[in-house]
Amino acid sequence: MAQLEEVSIEKFKHLVSERALTGETMLLNMGPQHPSTHGVLRLLLELDGETVVNCIPDIGYLHTGIEKNMEAKTYLKAEVMSDRLDYMNNLGNNLAYCMAVEKLVELDVPERAQAIRVILAELERINSHLVWLAAFGLDLAAMSVFLYCFREREIILDIKELISGQRMMTTYIRPGGLWRDVPVEFETAVRAFLKMFPKRVDEYEALMTRNPIFLDRLVGIGILDPATALQHGVTGPMLRASGVNWDLRKVRPYTGYEQYDFNVPVRSEGDTYARYIVRIEEMRESLKIIEQALNKLPLGPVRSDNRKFVPPPRSELGVSMEALIHHFKLWTEGFPAPDGSVYQAVESPRGELGVLLAGDGGAKPRRCHWRTPSFDNLSVLPKIVKGHLVADLVAILAAVDIVLGDIDR
Amino acid sequence: MLWMAAGAIANMDKKLETIVQALQENFGVTFEEFRGEIHVFMRVETIIEALTLLRDKYDFELLSAMTAIDFWPQNSPRFHVIYQLTSLARNLSLQLRVALEDGEPHIPTAVGVYEVANWRERELRDMFGIIPDGHPDLRILLLPEGWEDKHPLRKDFPLGYEEVQFTFNIDEINLRKHFAKE
Numbered sequence: 001m002a003q004l005e006e007v008s009i010e011k012f013k014h015l016v017s018e019r020a021l022t023g024e025t026m027l028l029n030m031g032p033q034h035p036s037t038h039g040v041l042r043l044l045l046e047l048d049g050e051t052v053v054n055c056i057p058d059i060g061y062l063h064t065g066i067e068k069n070m071e072a073k074t075y076l077k078a079e080v081m082s083d084r085l086d087y088m089n090n091l092g093n094n095l096a097y098c099m100a101v102e103k104l105v106e107l108d109v110p111e112r113a114q115a116i117r118v119i120l121a122e123l124e125r126i127n128s129h130l131v132w133l134a135a136f137g138l139d140l141a142a143m144s145v146f147l148y149c150f151r152e153r154e155i156i157l158d159i160k161e162l163i164s165g166q167r168m169m170t171t172y173i174r175p176g177g178l179w180r181d182v183p184v185e186f187e188t189a190v191r192a193f194l195k196m197f198p199k200r201v202d203e204y205e206a207l208m209t210r211n212p213i214f215l216d217r218l219v220g221i222g223i224l225d226p227a228t229a230l231q232h233g234v235t236g237p238m239l240r241a242s243g244v245n246w247d248l249r250k251v252r253p254y255t256g257y258e259q260y261d262f263n264v265p266v267r268s269e270g271d272t273y274a275r276y277i278v279r280i281e282e283m284r285e286s287l288k289i290i291e292q293a294l295n296k297l298p299l300g301p302v303r304s305d306n307r308k309f310v311p312p313p314r315s316e317l318g319v320s321m322e323a324l325i326h327h328f329k330l331w332t333e334g335f336p337a338p339d340g341s342v343y344q345a346v347e348s349p350r351g352e353l354g355v356l357l358a359g360d361g362g363a364k365p366r367r368c369h370w371r372t373p374s375f376d377n378l379s380v381l382p383k384i385v386k387g388h389l390v391a392d393l394v395a396i397l398a399a400v401d402i403v404l405g406d407i408d409r
Numbered sequence: 410m411l412w413m414a415a416g417a418i419a420n421m422d423k424k425l426e427t428i429v430q431a432l433q434e435n436f437g438v439t440f441e442e443f444r445g446e447i448h449v450f451m452r453v454e455t456i457i458e459a460l461t462l463l464r465d466k467y468d469f470e471l472l473s474a475m476t477a478i479d480f481w482p483q484n485s486p487r488f489h490v491i492y493q494l495t496s497l498a499r500n501l502s503l504q505l506r507v508a509l510e511d512g513e514p515h516i517p518t519a520v521g522v523y524e525v526a527n528w529r530e531r532e533l534r535d536m537f538g539i540i541p542d543g544h545p546d547l548r549i550l551l552l553p554e555g556w557e558d559k560h561p562l563r564k565d566f567p568l569g570y571e572e573v574q575f576t577f578n579i580d581e582i583n584l585r586k587h588f589a590k591e
Contacts, residue, residue: 015546103444106444371493
């Protein structure tokens with residue numbers, strides 16, 4: 001039996017104010033099972049009455065050793081782990097991982113696959129923002145928003161099920177392209193979503209954006225200035241709500257994002273309300289991208305025909321001996337990748353999602369590090385909650401949009 | 410690995426080239442190019458100075474990622490500590506690397522330059538046992554409380570290996586185990 005240490009103030013002496021040592025302020029645990037911590041996050045709060053004096057986040061409850069597991073699998077098999085990191089952005093994680101593999105072994109991706117990747121990544125962004133908005137509303141006691149958002153999210157999950165047979169962990173994007181082409185119903189389903197969704201966003205906005213209770217809770221709460229944000233590595237909507245126009249889709253276009261016309265919503269206030277507005281606007285911009293991508297969806301193959309890295313399509317296995325050999329070799333031995341490392345970053349719904357993938361000349365990665373946006377975004381929390389009420393802390397934390405699977409990996 | 414002098418990479422970004430040259434003049438670094446990325450190898454003593462220079466003079470405001478790669482069973486160098494820097498103003502990326510020997514590797518803490526390094530360095534200490542000297546808050550971050558001196562992301566740490574327990578050997582196994590001792 002391990003020696004369980006009693007938690008003493010001595011351990012946190014350098015993080016709390018002197019008043020905590022005399023017992024003038026109170027130390028309180030929030031979480032790890034608190035409903036508004038969005039998973040298993042523990043916050044140790046130093047409270048003066050109801051005012052937060054200091055906040056010490058404690059993470060790691062959801063650490064599952066995904067990086068270590070990926071090192072033990074071949075490049076093709078390791079991809080299934082990527083779905084399970086940020087469970088609100090499965091296809092986005094697939095995309096980041098596949099792009100890293102493609103960069104490492106220099107694979108080309110056909111244009112049709114790129115366009116479908118963009119559509120899926122943007123659908124996933126809407127999906128993630130919907131779950132965020134739902135939880136955000138719930139934390140601010142707006143129960144109906146939660147239900148409305150999940151109603152729309154269901155349609156996106158249905159689209160994912162349509163293309164891959166899975167609702168969440170699809171592993172649909174593969175190194176060199178996609179698992180298989182989308183079915184004919186895909187376009188109809190996405191177009192129906194595009195037609196319906198703008199009105200639904202208007203509905204959410206009608207419920208929240210000008211609601212006086214809502215404004216009272218959000219405006220001027222948790223202000224983050226751009227310099228602090230960059231010091232703490234904050235990226236994504238949170239950084240853009242602080243007035244920094246930095247979106248990897250715009251500044252370093254990947255997967256053909258340069259072909260699409262869209263705006264990057266930026267707000268300068270840096271408070272919780274600005275973060276809310278930025279995400280709502282992002283959902284509308286994503287719709288624009290999906291529509292453009294769908295309008296000029298090129299025909300053609302959806303995966304590279306480089307058989308040394310990409311398994312042949314199922315239809316060839318029965319008729320071609322070579323295809324069967326390639327299939328067998330790729331799924332058992334895998335392919336060798338060169339000894340070197342690449343860093344590939346994409347814009348996930350939460351910020352810069354980076355994959356540092358290092359090969360060792362063999363079939364398994366030497367290292368696969370995930371630079372996850374929630375990790376860095378959460379690290380700024382102690383700075384922005386100081387002096388606010390506990391109730392505001394809940395709002396601020398909800399607006400950071402953390403996913404614990406993303407933080408703990 | 411390919412080692413090159415500055416200017417040897419024909420298609421290197423001109424803006425990046427001046428920065429790499431400045432690093433070379435100030436710190437005498439070497440660098441490699443792989444898939445269009447520049448990796449600059451620093452000596453461990455000069456890393457903080459270099460990060461400060463890059464942040465203040467060349468607008469690398471963001472420390473995008475910080476991690477390590479373990480080259481076990483190779484001992485020298487055993488680790489590469491990686492600092493992935495991003496400049497928003499110039500839209501550039503640069504990767505600094507520090508090679509560390511086996512044993513008890515130490516790096517100077519970068520918290521004074523980039524505050525994001527705080528949690529990243531705690532993670533490095535947890536996962537690789539690379540100790541950031543002068544770190545203000547070196548508690549365990551991701552691993553369970555009371556975790557002993559084992560570092561899971563090191564290559565010599567076994568993956569998922571669990572000895573089968575029976576009543577006759579449970580005490581013996583518990584002595585060796587460093588987690589889930591129930």
